[in-house]
Amino acid sequence: MSMTEAALGAPAPSLRVRVGGQSVAGVREANQDAFAVRIPDKQAELEHAGIVACIADGVSCSENGQQASHTAVTQFIDDYYAAPATWGARYTVGKVLNALNQWLFAQGDLQQLNHNGLITTLTAVVIKSNTAHIAHVGDSRLYHCRGGRMTQLTQDHRRRHIGNKSFLTRALGMDSRLDVDFQQIKLEAGDRLVMTTDGVHDWLTDRQLDALLSKYPQGNTELPPEQLTETIIAEAMAAGSNDNASCLVIDVDDLPSMSLPETIAELTQRAIPPVMDVGNRIDQYQVIRVLHSGARSHVYLAKSLFDSKTYVLKAPSLNFSEDYQYLQAFVREGWLGEQINHPSIMKIHPFSRASSFLYHVCDYIEGITLRQWMYENPQPELYKVRALVGEIIKSLRVYQRNGVIHRDLKPENIIIGENNRVTIIDLGTAKVSGLDDLENPIKETLPVGDIKYISPECLTGNKITFKSDMFSLAVMVYEMLSGHYPYSLEAMKVLAQDRRKYPKYTSLKNYRDDLPIWVDLVVKKGCNLEENERYQAFSEFFLSLEKPTPSIISNSRSLPLKKKNPVLFWKFVSVFLLVVIFVLLLWEF
Structure with a gap:
């Protein structure tokens, strides 16, 4: 034989x-x-x-x-x-x-x-x-x-x-x-x-x-x-x-490439690097600048002594050295960043087989965060916001094609580079289709993400889809245009505790009476508290921001003045009350 x-x-x-x-x-x-x-x-x-x-x-x-x-x-x-x-x-x-x-x-x-x-x-x-x-x-x-x-x-x-x-x-x-x-x-x-x-x-x-x-x-x-x-x-x-x-x-x-379970099993055994300062070295990387040092992680700008290129290093905090769930999520972030290769997504390089430390090596991205952009562009013109939204959606569609839901979209996680090129960073809370079928899936006991941007289904533990990221995107669009949030922070905290208490949407017209009413309706639909009431695709949301659909126009025309233009409505009310008071005063005298 x-x-x-x-x-x-x-x-x-x-x-x-x-x-x-x-x-x-x-x-x-x-x-x-x-x-x-x-x-x-x-x-x-x-x-x-x-x-x-x-x-x-x-x-x-x-x-x-x-x-x-x-x-x-x-x-x-x-x-x-x-x-x-x-x-x-x-x-x-x-x-x-x-x-x-x-x-x-x-x-x-x-x-x-x-x-x-x-x-x-x-x-x-x-x-x-x-x-x-x-x-x-x-x-x-x-x-x-x-x-x-x-x-x-x-x-x-x-x-x-x-x-x-x-x-x-x-x-x-x-x-x-x-x-x-x-x-x-x-x-x-x-x-x-x-x-x-x-x-x-x-x-x-x-x-x-x-x-x-x-x-x-x-x-x-x-x-x-x-x-x-x-x-x-x-x-x-x-x-x-x-x-x-x-x-x-x-x-x-x-x-x-190693599967995720293999990666988790190997890398969670590695040592967490100590907190570093400028001039310190780990493996072949020398720290140039400390970008962030927090309770959960430390981020450094470092130069490789091998190729002289600049990279970003992200290391978990020593506070979580015994938290296996946190370490699993950290390893999962690196594994996912290695799998997705696209200019709109932050590239995380493969873990070094020779290193004894647990940390990410990421490409350094030139640019500013969306948060910084909002500081520099308060109440921007609609066309500027549309341009950025189109770039963000390009990145989100890459995630969607790969079966990934980001779950932590917020201005701090979006980098705007030259010519408005957008890169989404931080995959620490991303959800990947199929990973729940693993023998040892990561079990989450609390909602992940920033409560100001995460969708109600994330807060209440219901099934999530790409529409959860759409909710976060629409909230950011609202914030870019107005500097405020569509739902109060306190109301979202209440929703996290009681699923029956849905917060009320605050009209954009309260802050931007120069915007057409249909823009408010488009954003409201994008961040609707009911998932099935949101747009069916990112492209549909974007196109509606460019040109409102007939249904949106019809809805805007049927709205009462109080909802269509609350600022103008209250101006009329104020003028009316002033006239009433004036008449009463004349009558009195």
């Missing part, structure tokens, strides 16, 4: 491996070893389920050893890929192995002779993203090679007795209860995984096997995985192996 070399994967970064395998009966009449590998053809299945490889050795004392080993490897792979996509790798492997063990054990009970049970070893590896999930029972082996060093990852479940004979202490089908060794290792491009049965590793010492693997390292063209396994088995046979011999080699050529 043999397996030819295989390679699979989309353009980098992707999961790409080369596989070679060989299995021989040797001096035995029958081959009771078996191995199998499956590399999914579909990219989606490759990403969500991964690559599976397994090797098994049926016990030689049983006439059913071959059936046991072949059934184990084929059924394990079939059942693994048939499992629900919501199951994690370890959970799936555990469920499949327990079911497989029960079936093999039940079949063994049906045999007339006790020694003819369906018993086999099994060593399996699931390569998913950057992680190898390993399950092992019996005395087959898995080795890991990296940087010229070979390490045995599995432990032999067997006991030796008189005459150098040995017997298995754990195996599939041996008992109704199964005890499986599970472990995970982080993979790197260039790693090699080697799986063997006892017909190989009982006859080749670790030093001999290591020498063979070192002679033909991963990536060599002289002896690819298929030929390497043939060479290893030939060496075992030459050393006197009297058993079936099988070997499987998996060369990891390329890996995708």
Whole structure:
């Protein structure tokens, strides 16, 4: 039995491996070893389920050893890929192995002779993203090679007795209860995984096997995985192996970016940097200026000693060193900033694999915040606001296409650069579609974001959509035009405590009687307290700011003067009251 070399994967970064395998009966009449590998053809299945490889050795004392080993490897792979996509790798492997063990054990009970049970070893590896999930029972082996060093990852479940004979202490089908060794290792491009049965590793010492693997390292063209396994088995046979011999080699050529769970697991173990000052250095970055130092985070402008470029470093506060939820959110922000590559979104560079500290490295963005722009442009003309809103919406549509809801849109998180180019920063509270399906999603007990800008559904814990960001955008438009908020801060705080007490909208005309009434109606619709009453798309909101729809015009005409122009209304009322008072005074005299 043999397996030819295989390679699979989309353009980098992707999961790409080369596989070679060989299995021989040797001096035995029958081959009771078996191995199998499956590399999914579909990219989606490759990403969500991964690559599976397994090797098994049926016990030689049983006439059913071959059936046991072949059934184990084929059924394990079939059942693994048939499992629900919501199951994690370890959970799936555990469920499949327990079911497989029960079936093999039940079949063994049906045999007339006790020694003819369906018993086999099994060593399996699931390569998913950057992680190898390993399950092992019996005395087959898995080795890991990296940087010229070979390490045995599995432990032999067997006991030796008189005459150098040995017997298995754990195996599939041996008992109704199964005890499986599970472990995970982080993979790197260039790693090699080697799986063997006892017909190989009982006859080749670790030093001999290591020498063979070192002679033909991963990536060599002289002896690819298929030929390497043939060479290893030939060496075992030459050393006197009297058993079936099988070997499987998996060369990891390329890996995708780490998944979010992998990133969180690795980075939350890192140290939080101490508070730094100008001139301090962390890794290759030297602090030029302290941009922000607060209770939750510290932000620095720093120069890289590698490329002499200027970057922004963001580090969590030491106050949160024991707050795993906060650290998860911080890591998630970095992971998300790495995934989205667009000029309108703040770029966060991949975490350094060599650093022992937890911090973000972000591109430095020249410009001012929207807050500063509002200070410099009190009560601006409508066309200026429209231009900025159009740029902000471009950024928000990038988020929308990537299934991301920002949830903390506010003037401080929007940078305005040259030619009004807008960049949205701070992804710390962003919500990503699909991340709630993770095995350990981040659980939020309080609303996130600035209460002046977050939508009612965020405050009350209801389901959120892109319309939540639309609400925040409309509130900022209101503030840009008037310098005020459409809903009072106190009223929004009350809403956070009591979902039944919705605040009242304050008309823009109270602060800007020079604006057309339809502008007020457009903004009011954008920040409507009811999600389903807002615009159905960002583009619809923007177009309405440029040219009101017929329905908006109709509504503006039907409004009473008090709502259409409250300032003018109260002027009329004041004049009327003044006239009444004057008449009464004349009447009195």
